[in-house]
């Protein structure tokens with residue numbers, strides 16, 4: 301068996317920056333709250349919790365322990381970003397804000413804010429329920445639609461004499477994004493597209509696609525709620541039939557590896573290196589077991 305780990309697997313710079321910021325805040329100030337889990341990874345969230353970091357709902361109505369953070373508390377905005385209204389609400393509430401919004405996401409906020417103020421309708425290609433998309437939508441001043449499939453693209457009903465501004469969720473699948481943009485163009489809109497899929501995501505998806513094409517088994521590691529890991533899984537699945545979603549070492553127990561398998565490993569943007577290494581070690585141990593069984597049979 302051979303095991304290849306994608307170079308782009310694991311924390312992207314935006315997530316790494318956000319997680320580091322929370323650890324720094326936890327060291328120096330108390331109490332610290334994050335707007336939603338800082339990362340889709342239970343181990344990291346639990347570790348932060350042990351250091352006193354609490355999670356609050358995005359709408360700030362209640363906290364995990366049923367209380368609104370006290371005035372003066374540190375509130376960390378995660379890499380997904382938040383809407384303009386939430387931002388203003390936080391500022392007005394007297395919290396100490398630490399903004400870990402990824403610069404790639406901030407760029408989208410600026411684009412949709414400027415374009416919508418100029419009067420252009422905005423189309424966001426992405427998952428309407430994803431916090432990043434909800435946040436982006438909250439920076440649009442006028443007409444806005446979120447679309448995630450070709451049917452929704454065909455149903456766009458803005459005035460066709462108007463130009464529309466199109467942006468994407470940062471972790472969206474590039475091919476899908478292109479497909480939806482083409483549909484909007486064929487409807488006759490003048491489309492002003494900004495490809496806002498972040499470079500880290502593009503690299504990760506391209507590498508995963510290439511690795512899956514050259515592998516017999518693909519392991520995609522990440523949290524079950526991580527949308528970028530789910531997209532990676534879909535990409536790998538379309539290239540490699542034996543693709544498995546791995547969120548913990550227990551998930552590996554039901555996977556059967558064959559002698560000679562070429563195993564590829566990739567991971568979502570919120571997957572810590574420690575888990576990637578543990579999975580890879582587990583697979584290599586399976587390799588040793590397979591080797592030992594073969595020698596025993598040949599003996």
Ligand code: SF4
Pocket residue numbers: 312313314315379402403404405470471498499500501569
């Ligand atoms: S995936 Fe891209 S946009 Fe999202 S946090 Fe990471 S670097 Fe930023």
